Every structure is written in structure tokens, then in C-alpha cells.
Amino acid sequence: MAKIADKLPEVTQDEFEKFHEFNKEILEEFLQQQHLSLQTLKQYESALRIFFRFVHDKCKNLPLYELTPRHALQYQNFLMSRDMSSSGVKLKRAAVSSICGYIEVYRSDEFPLFRNIYNKKIPNPPKSFRHEKKPLSPDELDMLIEELSKRDEWQMIAYILFSYDSGCRRGESRQILKSIANNDYVKDTKTGENKKYYLTHEVRAKGRGRIGKVRKLQYSEISMSAIKKWLEIRGDDECEFLFVHKTKMGDATQLSLSAFNDWCTNVFSKIMGRRVHPHQLRASRATNLVAYEGKDIEKVKNLLGHNSSETTKIYVVKEGEDEVDDLF
Structure with a gap:
């Protein structure tokens, strides 16, 4: 039986206030997108607040535009070390990748050299245990x-x-x-x-x-x-x-x-x-x-x-x- 990972605690408002000002700013701006569903935005907000807490605790609270693929790999390894499912890791990875893409497209005038920190060289997590698909007869x-x-x-x-x-x-x-x-x-x-x-x-x-x-x-x-x-x-x-x-x-x-x-x-x-x-x-x-x-x-x-x-x-x-x- 696969081990169930402990759920990461949600970020408190006190923790959020300590994040780098740019990270708070870009998160609020990113969540204003109207083409994303409310459910997706809710998932992304939770995932990105957790990511920025990791950045605060483990990456010297750097602004997102100064992070590199090395930091992205560190974050992914952190999630995997907690026995998080591959789908859970991919969701949190996708949230980070999405906000990076947002900066590349909409803030390129300010950060022309910035590139998505989740590039193709960072492998996706291996598939974890999946329950058998067995419909009810x-x-x-x-x-x-x-x-x-x-x-x-x-x-x-x-x-x-x-x-x-x-x-x-x-x-x-x-x-x-x-x-x-x-x-x-x-x-x-x-x-x-x-x-x-x-x-x-x-x-x-x-x-x-x-x-x-x-x-x-x-x-x-x-x-x-x-x-x-x-x-x-x-x-x-x-x-x-x-x-x-x-x-x-x-x-x-x-x-x-x-x-x-x-x-x-x-x-x-x-x-x-x-x-x-x-x-x-x-x-x-x-x-x-x-x-x-x-x-x-x-x-x-x-x-x-x-x-x-x-x-x-x-x-x-x-x-x-x-x-x-x-x-x-």
C-alpha cells in the first residue's frame, strides 16, 4: 500500500507578509487572470503561496526573477522527499511554471533575460502508485x-x-x-x-x-x-x-x-x-x-x-x- 504524504500546511497571512515584495506583487497580479477557472485559480494560489514559502525559507527569499532551474529542482526534490504523489508534485510544478510563463510574456520589458525555471532538463517526477480503475457494476x-x-x-x-x-x-x-x-x-x-x-x-x-x-x-x-x-x-x-x-x-x-x-x-x-x-x-x-x-x-x-x-x-x-x- 502506498504511503500517504502529510498534507503541506497552508500559508498563514503572517508568513505571506514576510515574502519578498515582488513575489507578493506578481502572485496577486497573476491571480487576476480571467481566462482561468475559479477552481484552477484557487489551486494555483495555494500552490504558489507554498512555493514562495519554500523560497523564503530555503532560497534566501529571492524574488522570482532571480530564481534559477537549480532552485526549481530543489523545490521539486523537497516535495518528492515528503512522499507527495506524482500528480501533486506536477500540479505544484505546473503552478510555478505558469507564473514564470506569465512573467516571460507580460513582464518581458522589465525582465528580458528571465526564463521559466522549470525547463525541459528538469525531469517530471516518476509516476507513483495509482489506484486500480474499477467501476461499480x-x-x-x-x-x-x-x-x-x-x-x-x-x-x-x-x-x-x-x-x-x-x-x-x-x-x-x-x-x-x-x-x-x-x-x-x-x-x-x-x-x-x-x-x-x-x-x-x-x-x-x-x-x-x-x-x-x-x-x-x-x-x-x-x-x-x-x-x-x-x-x-x-x-x-x-x-x-x-x-x-x-x-x-x-x-x-x-x-x-x-x-x-x-x-x-x-x-x-x-x-x-x-x-x-x-x-x-x-x-x-x-x-x-x-x-x-x-x-x-x-x-x-x-x-x-x-x-x-x-x-x-x-x-x-x-x-x-x-x-x-x-x-x-
Whole structure:
């Protein structure tokens, strides 16, 4: 089992104030970019504050324009020495590389000789342990729902069925409004007859910029029934979102992204006896539609909101296939 690295502590405001003035200035300027998503900016801000703390502690608090590839390698080695995953190191490396690129392009008049400190000669960290991609089968999903029903966990059931049904990400599930329980079936524009699914309001999907890619999610009667059951149990409150945290006083607030992770880790995984994570529901939907039901991958691509079916193929895991059969 791979060792889990201790999470680097976030930079405090007192620590931040001690950073070189240019590093503070360029970080604030860099984070004003409108073409990056809010989630990306949040990740970059955290990663760069951690980087500048390393610069303060280990690199004499030099301004970024005086740093060299040697410092970049030192930082990468520092991260790897903490047993950070390769994806975690790459994210922090990408943040530093991005702000260096920003200086090269937009501050070149002031620093014409500056070059990105993460050049091609600094190798990427080797791939670390990765969990096996194993989607949930239809039978496993039924078992999970059955057990949660016994526990009266109706919000969790609504989340699983809606996320699986629509093939959405956790960040998209989080945006869903409880008003979708009042939706009618989508009507065929040619015949006027009801189709067998509903459409949500517009949600922000994964994409560049503050707005990102906006789309509506499709969901079936199975999800609708679970949503109505959850709202019946939930009762009246002022929160407009479907998935919420309720206090003992009955107040409700929009559920955080980390809450979905907690459900998967502390509830779903223990029921299933193996690792379950939010994105697995999306991958399971793609796999089950293509591998079990034989659906056209182009239609599955549209459900998941992918621009290319090549992306959708990455989600589909077909067990039992062996690439070397024809060699024997």
C-alpha cells in the first residue's frame, strides 16, 4: 500500500507578509487572470503561496526573477522527499511554471533575460502508485443503494443515483437546485411527446475561464423519485440547493465538495469493501452503458459532456480483455 504524504500546511497571512515584495506583487497580479477557472485559480494560489514559502525559507527569499532551474529542482526534490504523489508534485510544478510563463510574456520589458525555471532538463517526477480503475457494476450499485436505504440515508441515495444517472462530476452535482424536483419530462420538438428524461437548469461544467463550459444535465425517473424522497425527508428550509448540510437547528447550507469525498471514503467504501470515490460514479456510468448495455460511445460522450469520444474511451474499463491474445 502506498504511503500517504502529510498534507503541506497552508500559508498563514503572517508568513505571506514576510515574502519578498515582488513575489507578493506578481502572485496577486497573476491571480487576476480571467481566462482561468475559479477552481484552477484557487489551486494555483495555494500552490504558489507554498512555493514562495519554500523560497523564503530555503532560497534566501529571492524574488522570482532571480530564481534559477537549480532552485526549481530543489523545490521539486523537497516535495518528492515528503512522499507527495506524482500528480501533486506536477500540479505544484505546473503552478510555478505558469507564473514564470506569465512573467516571460507580460513582464518581458522589465525582465528580458528571465526564463521559466522549470525547463525541459528538469525531469517530471516518476509516476507513483495509482489506484486500480474499477467501476461499480450495476449489481454493486444496487447493493449500495439497498444498504443505504436500510440506513435511511436518502440524501446519499439521491446523490448516487443523480450523479450516476447524469454522469456528472461532484462539482456539477453540488450546483443542482432543489427546484429540479418540479421539472417535467423533456418534450420531443417534432412529435410533442414526452421523452424519458428530464433536464436540469444550466450548470457550470469543467472548462476554462470564470464561466467555463455551461450545460444542462439529463436525469431519469429513477433519479427524480430519489430526489423527491430526499426532499420529503428534508422538509422545508431556505436553502435553494439540492444537496445540503443541515444543522441541529434545521438550517441548511450548500454541501461542500469535500463532503462528497467524505461520503465516499467513510460510508460508501466501507459498505462496498473497496475504494469508492466521486468520479467513479461518472466512470461507472460510461463503462456500464458501453460495456454492459452496448450503447453507442458517441451518445455516451454527449451525456458526459465530452468534446471528443476519445476522452470518453478513457472512462470505459472493459474487464477480461487481453491485448496479447492474438500473439498466442
